[in-house]
Amino acid sequence: MPESMTSDQLAARTSRALDAAVAAGRALGLTVTDAAVLHDVFSVVVHLAPSPVVVRVPTVLPPYADPDSQTARQRVELDVVGWLAEQGHPVVPPSPLVPREPVRRDGFSMTFWQYVEQARDVEPDFVRNAGLVADLHAALREYPGELPFLSAAEPRFVTEGLAALEARPDLIEPADLDRARREWKVLEPLVSSRAAFEAAFPGIDFQPIHGDAPAVNIVASSDGPLYSDFELVTLGPVEWDMAALGPECEAAYDSAARRRGLRRLDEGVLRLVNAVGMSRAVACLALVPQLPLLAEALKPAVEQWRTMPFAGGLGD
Template sequence: MPTAHLTPAHLQARTARAVTAATSAGRALGLDVAHPKVLHDVFSVVVHLAPSPVVVRVPVVLPPGLDAARQAARQARELAVVSWLDRQGLPVVRPSPRVPCEPVQRDGFSMTFWEFVDVDASREPDYVAEAALAADLHAVLRGYPGELPFLSPLSATLPTCLALLEENPGLLPPEDLERARGEWAILAPMLSAREGFSAMFPQVSVQPIHGDAPSYNILRTASGVRYADFEDVTLGPVEWDVSFLGPEGAAVYNAAAARAGVRPLDPAALRVIDAARMLQMVVCHALVPQLPMLAEGLAPALQNWRKTPFAGGGL
């Protein structure tokens, strides 16, 4: 059955429910919450539980198939990795020390609690130059001792998004959906499991990685940058974290990697990863019913994908 798009009234009500859940959960954990403030509201509703120096992230737009147990496991992995990075001395947005370091379920939401960081809005991002930060992060993450799934942002969601697009043919034109299915048929054997990737790229090592473009997911403060948003932390090739940064970004990363003792990017693996990341953006149209504004945001990526060779070319 086709999935109905949420209306502006539905979206507003969802945000209000998320704020209420975050506020009540915070108070139940002993926090002083007098003036909750929404800091961000797209895929997650991010709430500052003022005056407490605590921020709650409440995911509200979820990939199909991500049930409560899988979501809690995903959040637990993020909390564990970020806590470990903090103990290594890396500048991260830390889990809040004022509450237990675990996901909290409330009113149908699963949420995590983080330390409030005062962002310096005057600091402009430079995503290419900040590709160097990804190399520094990878150098530390190599030592993470916990278990992580392989490329979970891709393998755990892309097939279910494709299935939802097939059930809702109006979300993506038929010719685009046919191409997306064909590209995934080529990419899946090498990106769905570590064994397949290693067979295709035996020269490319895998390790714990951020999972979602760390040079974009940083917070800039008066005292420097802090790594943030490890929701998609996973095991995979470092190329996954620097896709779409182009030759200049790759050069910046490689220079920083040489200083940090991290291997340089493999051009062949990066081409495959770029193709997979582009396909991932295309199948994100499956989330449009949950977040209608996403259609407009994805339009440039869809047009660009249509102009590129099938599955990145040369695979």
């Protein structure tokens, strides 16, 4: 595993992504004179001011993520979010000023979104947002396109990430890595195979889901809350979207789901998705060389994981 990127290298990556976003926007006919980076973590998010367009440029990726796979996933995201917007659901929509297609530029694959003025000084209310997730699930049930089963679990990412961590005992203790790999042997089949999941949890239905903590990815805009960041949209159990949010959020979701005529969350499936979420968090340590801040950011999750039952109580 390579050493962590230096601050100069990180700044250069951000600069390359910003330049690529600006060049791509101008090539599409947008006026860009005051581009600004809004966020820079796993993606560099650029406002192409004065145009009301935001570009999301993924920069922190697993080694196997090539431009073709990125573009394919981005097309699915744009299709799902575009469909939701057309149905009148509150989402941050793809930009109407450019074609609804991913754009490749200078080694990056990027997507273009409508700029949304965010409400200032609004603290995120995850309990309230959890209720809004039920509304999103009700909307997504009608999506007519096909989606892969639980691609958001990214089993290859976890498997390869845990393998890569063997070379970095500075990031994870050998005993912790051993536990993580043993847990993953239990969990991986259940999220890699629809048949295996159905055998373990009979009667649990699947539907299109957000895939990446939608209660956290709700934008407080001047026009109200908007769903955003559907990069991991997938087919799966609704519990996946509620992983790691805790009992209060689960209760808020169940209350809203009941009003919507949707089923309540299943406790067994919640144990599974919470355990898989922890496996993903541990595997994310393999991204520290690309994003050094993860070393500290993931410590609370790893400490919590150590206190949890092995594989969510699903086996040893």
